[in-house]
Amino acid sequence: MSKQHTKHEITAGDEITTGPLPASQKVYTVPQDDAGLRVPFREILTSDLQEPSVRVYDASGPYTDSKQITDLNKGLPRHRISWLKERSIEQYTGRDLLPEDNGQAQGAYLADAFPIKHTPYRRTGEQPFTQYEMARAGLISKEMIYVAERENLGRQKVLHTAKQSLDQGECYGATLPNFVTPEFIRSEIAKGRAIIPANINHPELEPMIIGRNFLVKINANIGNSAVSSSIEEEIEKMVWATRWGADTVMDLSTGKNIHHTREWIIRNSPVPIGTVPMYQALEKVNGVAENLTWDVFKDTLIEQCEQGVDYFTIHAGVRLAYIHLTVDRVTGIVSRGGSIMAKWCLHHHQESFIYENFEEICDIMRQYDVSFSLGDGFRPGSIADANDRAQFAELETLGELTQVAWAKGCQVIVEGPGHVPMHKIKENMDKQLEVCKEAPFYTLGPLTTDIAPGYDHITSGIGAAMIGWYGTSMLCYVTPKEHLGLPNRDDVKTGVITYKIAAHAADLAKGHPASQIRDNALSKARFDFRWEDQFNLSLDPDTARSFHDETLPKEAHKVA
């Protein structure tokens, strides 16, 4: 945080948005298979006693629970510590904090550290430890029980129509179940078709699952930069993004204070946090890509594993031999991680140290159950470059590395493009499923045209809905500021809502048994002129209500 505040000034309710959404209350259910777990949902109440309330998936954590008090200085409750007993772990003295972890920030430029220093955990021994290893060994973890309960939503109520819904949907070879059991979760993770990103050092997390037989998830990117924003603002962006439905958050901070910013975010985050470790590694060598080394990178991975980052974007597919494939592109290499590695490879004329040390990276990440998000450093930055040889060459390498990571016991998702016209989207999905053996796909958009900067949440929302339908498991949001600047709070919300639309449209099209409950309830409210119910059942009740008021301000109109 900036120096003009003391750490005691950071308290929830001040800079942070808390409290339930309109007409909503947090409810918790207890899974049949583990009476010790409490799984959160949001219950939207209706004004008509004849109409049932609607239970929706809720990624927002304790911040929207009116019965819980959050204190940013303490972080969220570390419930999941007790779950770790089922695994063979040890606590150990972690790596020391180094000046370069915060970009050598000093004095007034150094942000306050998070007030509590937790001692990190790591695996010990070779018993099944990661979710993938446990699943392969036939073990059902608490996290698996938790996410099974979480995924079902109102599916219990609609069991009698589940088959019909699935039959009417089109899910392109996915195998959505009528009902999600912990055993189904286990089998999907064992097949590599789903992951539960949950670092053992992020016990504040409410576990969630990413896989194409589950609800389509969305990620929101946040992150401070050299030019703007304080730690408080970043925490608020995380809370704000999850309030509107972000299932995971990536902290893409650059510049100084990266370590401290991340610590504050993780300690207060109910959702998995992803990072691109390369960004911090680059700061450690003062932004000079050529000066990167395997040691600096490895040190950064361990630092972030110990902090509790749940998944790492690792650009291991940017191989020396592929770089020349990008020279005739309209937009070259646009991925930041990709261009850093390409610069390093070309300067040293050497194979990527990430690719070369991939097995050791696996060995580090499996100590904490950090999941891979294999980055697409050659993702196309324009319609002209979509589905080209550079992109697909890299994808094939990501497929090869997926299997290496699995063999090491790690969980894996794979990142995808980018800018892709509609008719080339499905080829991406099909090829990814094939070469990555059904490891979950995690795509940025894709943007379906290049001509609308300022509206790229929409150009990409179109592509996201489609690729989500075709089988992508998680959609990385794009905000209206894409290509133009850093998103502010409003942009984050617009991005999240747009991507909730895309993800939900995909769930509907796949025939997800419970996904239409909310549409039906809202449409019925609309047809009955129950305006307040229509607003409250919507993804953004505040905007719906304000738009209605703008032209028909009187309450009398609302019941007309």
Add this chain to the structure above:
Amino acid sequence: MSKQHTKHEITAGDEITTGPLPASQKVYTVPQDDAGLRVPFREILTSDLQEPSVRVYDASGPYTDSKQITDLNKGLPRHRISWLKERSIEQYTGRDLLPEDNGQAQGAYLADAFPIKHTPYRRTGEQPFTQYEMARAGLISKEMIYVAERENLGRQKVLHTAKQSLDQGECYGATLPNFVTPEFIRSEIAKGRAIIPANINHPELEPMIIGRNFLVKINANIGNSAVSSSIEEEIEKMVWATRWGADTVMDLSTGKNIHHTREWIIRNSPVPIGTVPMYQALEKVNGVAENLTWDVFKDTLIEQCEQGVDYFTIHAGVRLAYIHLTVDRVTGIVSRGGSIMAKWCLHHHQESFIYENFEEICDIMRQYDVSFSLGDGFRPGSIADANDRAQFAELETLGELTQVAWAKGCQVIVEGPGHVPMHKIKENMDKQLEVCKEAPFYTLGPLTTDIAPGYDHITSGIGAAMIGWYGTSMLCYVTPKEHLGLPNRDDVKTGVITYKIAAHAADLAKGHPASQIRDNALSKARFDFRWEDQFNLSLDPDTARSFHDETLPKEAHKVA
């Protein structure tokens, strides 16, 4: 206009937005086949002399031509009067203006009439007269030559890659040509696969074509209502909508002053104007649907034909026998025209007078070459009701009526839904092509989920892009205020830009030979850090520029 203004206060540049878009100039080209025609385009200039300017389709008329002065009191130049010589027409004393045409508005409540009273034209004799009849007779009209030139854009420059582009695209059975000739236009119109909506009494019009082998078009709805907005505001909405790319505008005004409002709009509109005549007919019977008669409806059609409306939404498929199919729906009948007719049919227990008198309607419309837009009164208003028996029963009737209208020599497009989940969109397109024998499809959205009021430009933009790709010829925009209130100027712009994105994404996916020129130019500018060019080449330079400035305000950053 409201009474506090005199008509002399209505002058362009005051309430009306004029002038070119940033870095743009209006250019006119002369078609090879008719040296008397001047076809407008917008030329976007680049800052780099090495980079060519980019020519884009331009629906905005003289308002964006810095060399032309527009005067709303005079209306736009009536260039197309001289074109009428090629057809057998007569001028005649039109229908008298009646008090009910303006909803019995009197005194201070009666808006000023448009200052000039033009004598209407109509066909005389049975020589080929409508674009459809001329095309069938092998005649190439000036309108056909004009739109051929207009559709080509920069296609001349990319002829060498046209085939490759089309081969790579996927256009689901459409047959886009490498290059558009007047003869190709004629043959498409003769097959009923395209229309040029151009009432002979709207000579201010710059002709355009709607068909799936051409650029996907978009429509913007405007219209005053009893509660708000003046005539000036409605003219400005029309000018504003076309400035951002609306290819046609529907005037959906209700309440008083409908006749005068429409007259001002048509006289000043460079794009085709559509209406739903039923809305005015209902005003003439004081809003009581049961009191509608064929005579009132017919009188309204003639009134609007004489004014110059280019296409009519006619809900002729809402047949008595189908109404019961809607009783089990979640959202019943949501189309306003549909519900008016259903109410009438049920009250009188009689077949729709529109369906019964359909041939006479054709006889009226063919006198002026007004095009049919066969309305879908049973369009689904929710995901739950998509593709149901009511919807498809009506579509089959629309298919039957398409052929009746063609036999009468009329041009026809067919309206489509509505709310449709992604996996049910293609069925709509395929069925429409089949039962309506490839008559152009004109869809509202479709909205791919019901849960995001306030963001229905996005829920529907997803569906619009997809159905445009599958073959829809024109997309009717949806604004953020859909379901909630009347769109203001900002909403109109947001709706138009969103639909330009959808239409353009569809053109790209179909492999339109010239559509990628703009994407490539913008992407190249982006990669070269030519910020100003990136903004100017975008659909909304103002927004792109302002978003960039928000976080990186210095000019220095723009060239970095």
